[in-house]
Amino acid sequence: MKQVMEGSHAASExxxxxxxxxxxxxxxxxxxxxxxxxxxxxxxxxxxxxxxCVESEHSALAAxxxxxxxxVRTFTATxxxxxxxxxxxxxxxxxxxxxxxxxxxNRALGPGWNIWADQTDSLAQRDTGWIQFYCEDGQEVFDTTxxxxxxxxxVNLPVMVIQDAFFLSHTLEPVDIPDQKQVDxxxxxxxxxxxxxxxxxxxxGQLTPPSIYMEMRQHIxxxxxxxxxxxxxxxxxxxxxxxxQYGPVEPVACEDAEVILVVSGTIAGTCRSVIxxxxxxxxxxxxxxxxxxxxxxxxxxxRAVRAAKKVAVIDRNISFGAGGIFCQEVKSALYNMxxxxxxxxxxxxxxxxxxxxxxxxxxxxxxKKGDLLKGESTWVETQxxxxxx
Amino acid sequence: xISKNIPDIDYLYPGHVACPGCGAAIAMKFALKVLGEKTVxxxxxxxxxxxxxxxxxxxxxxxxxxATFATAGATASGVRxxxxxxxxxxxxxxxxxxxxxxxxxxxxxxxxxxxxxENFIYVCYDNEAYMNTGVQRSSSTPYGTQTTTTPGxxxxxxxxxxxxxxxxxxxxxxxxxxxxxxxEDMNRxxxxxxxxxxxxxxxHVFAACPTGWNIPSxxxxxxxxxxxxxxxxxxxxxxxxxxxxxxxxxxxxVKDYMKVQGRFKHLTDDDLEDIQGMVDRDxxxxxxxxxxxxxxxxxxxxxxxRSGGVKPV
Numbered sequence: 001m002k003q004v005m006e007g008s009h010a011a012s013e014x015x016x017x018x019x020x021x022x023x024x025x026x027x028x029x030x031x032x033x034x035x036x037x038x039x040x041x042x043x044x045x046x047x048x049x050x051x052x053c054v055e056s057e058h059s060a061l062a063a064x065x066x067x068x069x070x071x072v073r074t075f076t077a078t079x080x081x082x083x084x085x086x087x088x089x090x091x092x093x094x095x096x097x098x099x100x101x102x103x104x105x106n107r108a109l110g111p112g113w114n115i116w117a118d119q120t121d122s123l124a125q126r127d128t129g130w131i132q133f134y135c136e137d138g139q140e141v142f143d144t145t146x147x148x149x150x151x152x153x154x155v156n157l158p159v160m161v162i163q164d165a166f167f168l169s170h171t172l173e174p175v176d177i178p179d180q181k182q183v184d185x186x187x188x189x190x191x192x193x194x195x196x197x198x199x200x201x202x203x204x205g206q207l208t209p210p211s212i213y214m215e216m217r218q219h220i221x222x223x224x225x226x227x228x229x230x231x232x233x234x235x236x237x238x239x240x241x242x243x244x245q246y247g248p249v250e251p252v253a254c255e256d257a258e259v260i261l262v263v264s265g266t267i268a269g270t271c272r273s274v275i276x277x278x279x280x281x282x283x284x285x286x287x288x289x290x291x292x293x294x295x296x297x298x299x300x301x302x303r304a305v306r307a308a309k310k311v312a313v314i315d316r317n318i319s320f321g322a323g324g325i326f327c328q329e330v331k332s333a334l335y336n337m338x339x340x341x342x343x344x345x346x347x348x349x350x351x352x353x354x355x356x357x358x359x360x361x362x363x364x365x366x367x368k369k370g371d372l373l374k375g376e377s378t379w380v381e382t383q384x385x386x387x388x389x
Numbered sequence: 390x391i392s393k394n395i396p397d398i399d400y401l402y403p404g405h406v407a408c409p410g411c412g413a414a415i416a417m418k419f420a421l422k423v424l425g426e427k428t429v430x431x432x433x434x435x436x437x438x439x440x441x442x443x444x445x446x447x448x449x450x451x452x453x454x455x456a457t458f459a460t461a462g463a464t465a466s467g468v469r470x471x472x473x474x475x476x477x478x479x480x481x482x483x484x485x486x487x488x489x490x491x492x493x494x495x496x497x498x499x500x501x502x503x504x505x506x507e508n509f510i511y512v513c514y515d516n517e518a519y520m521n522t523g524v525q526r527s528s529s530t531p532y533g534t535q536t537t538t539t540p541g542x543x544x545x546x547x548x549x550x551x552x553x554x555x556x557x558x559x560x561x562x563x564x565x566x567x568x569x570x571x572x573e574d575m576n577r578x579x580x581x582x583x584x585x586x587x588x589x590x591x592x593h594v595f596a597a598c599p600t601g602w603n604i605p606s607x608x609x610x611x612x613x614x615x616x617x618x619x620x621x622x623x624x625x626x627x628x629x630x631x632x633x634x635x636x637x638x639x640x641x642x643v644k645d646y647m648k649v650q651g652r653f654k655h656l657t658d659d660d661l662e663d664i665q666g667m668v669d670r671d672x673x674x675x676x677x678x679x680x681x682x683x684x685x686x687x688x689x690x691x692x693x694x695r696s697g698g699v700k701p702v
Contacts, residue, residue, distance in 0.1 A: 021474040022467065050470040055501030059463030062456060062498070066431070066467030069454055072474050088457055196452045196468075198427050198480055203447035205455030207439055 002176050007168035008033035010138040010175045011077065011103040011161065014145030016041050017183040018101075020075040021190070022067035024052035024060040028082040029115045030165040031105045035077055057082035061089035061100075068098040069204060071195035073149065076100065079165065080107035080121045087125065090158075094129025094220060096205060099152030099190075100159075101145065102130075106265065106316075107165040108351040116352020117164040119265065119317035123293070123325040129220055131159040131227055132293040134264040138173040143244055144291075149187055150234045155223045156193075164316075165352065167266040178242060186241055224295045231292070248292035251304040253279065257286025259368050260305050260341075262313040262330055264290045267348075267355050271314075274360040285364050290326060298333035305334070308341045312367040314360070315377070316349040323347070323376035344370070345377035353381075394573050396422045405448035407440040410606025412596030412613060413514040414440060415569040417449075417485065420512060420594075423579035426451060428481045429472075431465045433495060434458035435487035436521045437514070459494045461486040462502035462589075465509040481583055482509035488529035489519045492550050503559045503589045510582045510590045513552065516598035524601040531621075533664055534652050536601075544655060548667070553593055553627060560630035562588035566622065568595040570614035574624060574636055595622045603651020615646040620672040625679070633679040643668050 005013070011034045015023070023042070025035040041047040054060045057078050064074040078086060083104060093100050108118035122132060131151065135141045141163050148159035163169055196204055208216065228248060239245040250268075253275055254260055263271045268289040278285045288304045290297070305311050311334075315324025322328055327345035334340040344367045349355040359380055366378070400421035407414035413436050421428065430449065432438055433456045441455075442448045456464035465484040472480050486495055491513035499511060518536045519525040525538040528550040539545045553564045563585055567575040575594070582590035595616055597609040604612055616622040617637055624636040643665045647653040656664070 022470045024463075024467065024470075048474075050474055052466055052470055053505065054463055054466070055497060055504070059460060059466075059498050059501055062460035062463035063467035063470070066454060066456065066464040067471035067474075068467075070429075070468050070471030070475070072471045089460070092457055196429060196454055198429065198452055201426075201447070201450055201452040203441055203444075203449070203453045203455075206441060206447070206453070207443040209443055212444055 002174045004172050005138060005175050006033060006170050006172055007135075007138045007141050007163045008105075008170065009037055010142040011145050011163070012037035012041070013175070013177050014142045015075050016047055017178070017180060018073065018075075018146060018149045018187055019189065020047070020049055021072035022050050022052070022064060022074045023076065024054055024063040024067070025076050025078065026054055026057045026060045026082060028057070028079050030107060030169045031077045031079040031082065031103070033169065034103050034105075057085045058089060061086045061093065064100050065089060065093050065096060065098060068100050069096065069196050071192040073190035074100050075102070077103035077105075079105040080109055083121050083125060084109065087128070090125055090128035090130060092205075093158045095216070097156040097220070097223075098158055099149070099156055101148045101152055102158065102160045103145065104160045104162045105165050105169045106162055114351040115165065117167050117266070117316065118350050118352065119315070119325070122160060122162050123317045123319075125160075126294055126325070129157065129224075130294060131157055132162060133159065133291055134162045134293060135168065135291070136266060136268045136289065137168065138171075138175040139244070140246060141168065142175050142177065143238065143242070143246070146183065146187060147231070147234050147238060151227065151231055153190060154230050154234070155226055157220070157223050157227070162265070164266045182241060186238055227295050228297060246291055247300070248297035249300040249304060250289040250291065252287040252289070254286035254288060254304050254308070256284060256307075258284040258309045259364055260286040260288050260308045260311050261360065261364065262288045262290060262311060262326060264293070264326060265316065267314060267316065267360075270355060270357055271360055274357045274364070277357070278361065278364060283364070293326070293329070296329050296333065301330055301333045302337050305341055306337070310344060310367050311341050312344045312346060312363055314346045314348050314355070314363060316355065318347055318350065327377065342372045344372070346380050347377050348380035355380075395419070395576055398422060400426070400450040402448050402450065405440050405442065407436070408598075408600045408606070410597070410599040410609035411436070411440070412569045412598060412609055413437060413487070413516060415610070416512070416514045416594045416596050419569070419572050419575050420483070420579055421449070421451065423576055424481050424483060424510070424583055427479055428483055429454060429468055431456055431461055431468060431482065431484045433461040433464070433486050433490040434521070435490050436516070437485055437487070439521060458490055460498050461490055461495050462498035462500070462507075462511065465511065466502050466505070466507045469508050484509060484511045486511070486513055487521070488513060488515045488517060489527045492529045492552055493527055500559065503556060503561050503591070506588050508587050510592065512592045512594060514594045514596040516596050516601060517549070518598075518601050520598050520601040532667065533647070533656050533660060535655055536652070553591070556591050557627045557630040561591055561627075562629055563590040563626070564593070564630070565591070565626040566593045566595070566624050568613050568617050568622060568624060569597065570610045571617065571624060571637070578626065601652070604649065608649065612646065612649060615641065615649070619643045619646040620668055621646055623672060623675055625675060632682045633675070635675065635679045
């Protein structure tokens with residue numbers, strides 16, 4: 001049934017229907033609406049789950065790690081500084097091969113304090129062994145959260161389902177919420193293959209010498225390499241029941257496109273209308289929305305941009321000293337493809353600044369008319385700042 | 390010497406990799422004798438992270454979950470929540486952390502768990518410094534100690550943090566000190582903690598470290614006993630953070646305890662006299678709390694009756 005709700009509540013509705021058993025979280029704007037709804041569900045019996053109100057994000061992830069190890073379905077949610085504080089545990093969760101699902105609301109990191117949309121928080125965690133999905137709207141948040149449990153429990157890796165602060169987390173949209181019976185068909189009760197048990201005592205997470213540590217890391221990489229095909233299966237089953245499918249990337253009008261704009265998150269929604277406006281004026285733009293960032297869907301990206309003359313990657317994030325993070329990944333994916341289109345990097349919308357249709361159209365024209373940039377990236381719509389010694 | 394009141398069964402395998410005379414190994418042996426096979430042990434980074442065995446071995450007959458350094462309290466909370474959701478209220482969860490993982494980096498997580506009134510036993514085996522990393526000072530390191538980060542004349546000039554008092558301020562249902570030289574007392578305290586089955590029960594176990602304290606390994610238990618006999622480490626219990634019971638009153642001079650340890654060998658007679666004064670004042674304060682709270686407390690009476698007087702082995 002279609003309901004009007006925030007992106008935050010699209011996440012919490014999916015967690016309710018996934019019958020998560022242990023939730024632990026620490027409040028941080030703009031993640032709070034997600035966990036407030038879940039606390040309410042635990043209190044009023046809508047969910048049969050334990051909600052642990054811990055004293056930090058570090059403890060929140062530690063608690064779901066151990067709950068998951070003991071064999072129940074788990075969930076946490078955070079944002080920005082909270083995610084940064086979890087960093088140590090992010091590695092622990094993937095290293096322990098735990099199918100934890102996390103809702104992550106993209107928010108800028110301080111200083112100065114900034115609660116608005118910026119992807120640098122989650123992208124800075126790209127090497128922690130978590131699968132990462134970036135969502136465009138409330139429906140995608142809901143669907144992807146359900147996908148996430150299936151996928152995580154299949155490949156034994158944790159999944160982050162990511163949405164932009166406010167533009168998505170606090171924006172009301174219609175979201176189709178299925179009933180419990182339908183969701184149960186897609187997502188069976190959690191059954192843990194390996195769990196800590198007093199009947200079969202073992203030592204988990206212990207001291208691991210060089211003779212075996214490396215193989216354990218190789219297994220994580222092997223699992224990551226299976227994610228793409230597993231996700232395709234998960235989506236196929238989901239689509240059979242709910243008639244919605246996303247793919248790790250979504251190419252829009254890329255077949256004959258001269259300039260392809262590569263985007264993620266809510267910017268994709270704005271970009272769709274820009275593409276159609278420019279097409280109506282006889283231009284040939286395309287859009288490639290990247291949903292799955294880890295594992296990076298390099299094959300899909302190569303296929304989508306192969307025939308384009310130019311590629312412009314729009315990053316609402318920055319790796320200082322390198323450039324936009326999606327841009328780095330796209331360049332790396334194209335490097336061994338001969339020939340490949342030149343890649344233009346644009347930094348836009350940091351700390352919640354609007355990326356408007358005009359911003360994207362300007363990027364299109366600049367890319368179409370311009371030569372390859374001298375620097376790694378162009379900063380979009382920044383003001384001249386006088387530097388003083 | 391093993392008293393007949395201590396269960397025969399052992400959950401610690403021989404061949405573990407603790408240093409000879411390790412108080413932390415002795416403490417685990419006694420703890421598990423009481424808690425038994427239906428126990429899940431949570432171990433953050435500490436000496437026991439190594440003693441428990443490298444992959445693919447284990448030194449315990451019960452399951453062990455290793456956790457990051459700062460998370461013993463939160464990890465034990467998650468284990469308990471998971472067991473509860475699966476209908477298992479029988480299994481005991483025990484967090485087992487060193488002084489660094491309890492007094493310092495893990496204090497926030499422990500404080501949070503105690504405030505939430507989680508249901509598990511938290512044991513701090515206290516060897517009074519970061520021993521696993523090579524004897525660096527912690528906030529549990531006592532005044533006067535030389536460590537690798539308080540070397541030479543920079544020996545530690547601040548007091549040991551009083552962890553039991555900090556937890557008593559949380560109104561923790563049960564906090565007790567224990568010592569490897571007093572196994573019957575430790576046995577009783579673990580039994581009591583196990584039987585309570587609710588709230589965080591904190592047991593602070595004094596665990597001598599021959600390597601870090603620069604003492605002969607065969608002196609481990611004897612020196613631990615002297616810590617109690619000199620009132621440096623009093624044996625006591627606190628119920629609900631308010632009702633105190635003292636289990637042993639010592640009378641030996643502090644220098645008897647300190648002079649036999651390499652970590653204190655630099656201290657002058659004047660220093661030892663200062664420390665004697667500090668120990669006397671701390672013990673007098675503890676006695677005041679015992680006297681002011683024990684009369685009206687029925688739990689305290691039970692405790693004294695059960696303790697039957699504490700004798701060191």
